[in-house]
Amino acid sequence: MNNTEPEHIFALNIQVAEVNIKIRNNLWQVGGNGLTDPSDAAVYIVRFGDSAALIDAGSGRGQEQLIKNIAECLEPHVKLEYLLLTHCHFDHTGGANAVRDEYGCRIVMHELDAVYIESGDNRVTGASWYGARIKPFTIDIKLQGRETILDIGSGNVKAIFSPGHSPGSVVYTTEVDGELIIFGQDVHGPIHSELLSDEKQYLDSLTELLNLDGDVLLEGHFGVIEPKKEVRGFIEYWRSPIGVSHYAILYAPDDWDPRRGKAATSVQPTDMND
Ligand SMILES: [Zn+2]
Ligand SMILES: [Zn+2]
Numbered sequence: 001m002n003n004t005e006p007e008h009i010f011a012l013n014i015q016v017a018e019v020n021i022k023i024r025n026n027l028w029q030v031g032g033n034g035l036t037d038p039s040d041a042a043v044y045i046v047r048f049g050d051s052a053a054l055i056d057a058g059s060g061r062g063q064e065q066l067i068k069n070i071a072e073c074l075e076p077h078v079k080l081e082y083l084l085l086t087h088c089h090f091d092h093t094g095g096a097n098a099v100r101d102e103y104g105c106r107i108v109m110h111e112l113d114a115v116y117i118e119s120g121d122n123r124v125t126g127a128s129w130y131g132a133r134i135k136p137f138t139i140d141i142k143l144q145g146r147e148t149i150l151d152i153g154s155g156n157v158k159a160i161f162s163p164g165h166s167p168g169s170v171v172y173t174t175e176v177d178g179e180l181i182i183f184g185q186d187v188h189g190p191i192h193s194e195l196l197s198d199e200k201q202y203l204d205s206l207t208e209l210l211n212l213d214g215d216v217l218l219e220g221h222f223g224v225i226e227p228k229k230e231v232r233g234f235i236e237y238w239r240s241p242i243g244v245s246h247y248a249i250l251y252a253p254d255d256w257d258p259r260r261g262k263a264a265t266s267v268q269p270t271d272m273n274d
Contacts, residue, residue: 020069023216023224024176030054030069032223036062039130041091041220044183045073045080046174051153053082054105055172055183056220059130060095067102080105081152084159086185087166088113089195090127090134092220097137108150110161111142112168123194124166143170162209164202165189171209182212182231185220188238206239 021029023044029035031043040058043066052074058066074080080103085093088109096117100107109117116124120136127134148159155174162171165186172183187209191197210232217225217234225234237243 019065019072021224023218024179024181027176027181028069028073029218029224030073031056031058031062031066033221035069036065039091040066040095041089041185042218042223044218045070046152046155046157046176046181047074047078048153048155050077051079051081053084053150053152053157054080054099055084055218056086056092056185057083057095057099059091059132060098063095063098066095066099079103082150082157083107084150084157084172084183085109085113085139085170086172086183086220087169088116088121088125089166089186090125090130090132092185093117093125094127094130094132094134097135100137106140107137108141108143108159109139110159110168110170111144112163113166113170114139114142114168124196126195143168160208160212162205164198164200164205165191165195167196167198169205171205171212173212173214179215180212181216181218182209182214183218184209184214185218187217187219187235188222188243203239206235210235210239 023029026047028045029042030045031040033040036058040062041056043058044055046053083096083099083105085096085107096107099105118136118138120134122128122133125134143159146161150157150159157172157174160171160173162169174181189202191199191202214231215226215228217231219225225231
């Protein structure tokens with residue numbers, strides 16, 4: 001007999017799609033593939049008292065859903081003060097200007113990437129990879145040098161220059177309830193000449209990222225990585241020879257396996273035993 005009544009618990013386990021992912025108190029993922037539009041890199045939000053900052057904006061194609069998701073996290077009196085952009089790529093920045101229009105926030109980015117946004121460079125921003133054209137917009141606060149502290153409400157975020165994937169990539173860090181949170185975004189690369197990537201800089205930046213010893217790594221396409229041991233493993237993977245060959249030939253988040261088994265086999269020559 002194959003018509004057994006399903007157990008009630010199965011019905012209880014059916015969940016509606018989440019509109020955001022709570023990572024910690026006052027820290028959420030509000031955008032990205034599965035939450036907004038498939039072309040969106042991950043979008044995170046962190047709140048400090050009556051102020052908040054959004055980290056990256058997605059491509060803009062999921063704008064309406066992004067705004068709904070943000071409203072689920074922030075009470076109306078909380079002001080979104082900053083949009084912190086990690087780098088110039090379209091999947092992180094295409095929606096930035098619309099976010100500023102909506103919330104009146106200030107857009108922050110390193111000056112070495114700002115130039116490609118302000119000039120509307122479809123190649124270096126990767127917009128052409130998405131069949132899009134980037135509409136130039138101004139960056140309100142252009143970061144310079146190695147480190148900048150931004151005060152936001154009752155807390156702060158540190159911007160750390162982390163070039164390689166793009167010329168002006170930035171990693172943002174903050175503390176939430178005693179844990180070091182790293183908004184690392186495209187830690188996995190890729191390294192590509194069209195994006196003006198620099199492999200040496202990228203590998204040096206990964207070493208610095210490792211030395212931060214973060215508790216939680218929030219990545220642009222791999223989502224939330226924790227605890228500390230997994231954060232180290234993830235960064236070490238992309239810094240290792242196997243990660244280097246992986247980013248050269250693959251750009252598929254699905255190929256990441258925490259135990260590295262799948263990723264390891266994906267770079268083996270398939271015709272070895274022929
Ligand atoms: Zn990306
Ligand atoms: Zn990128």
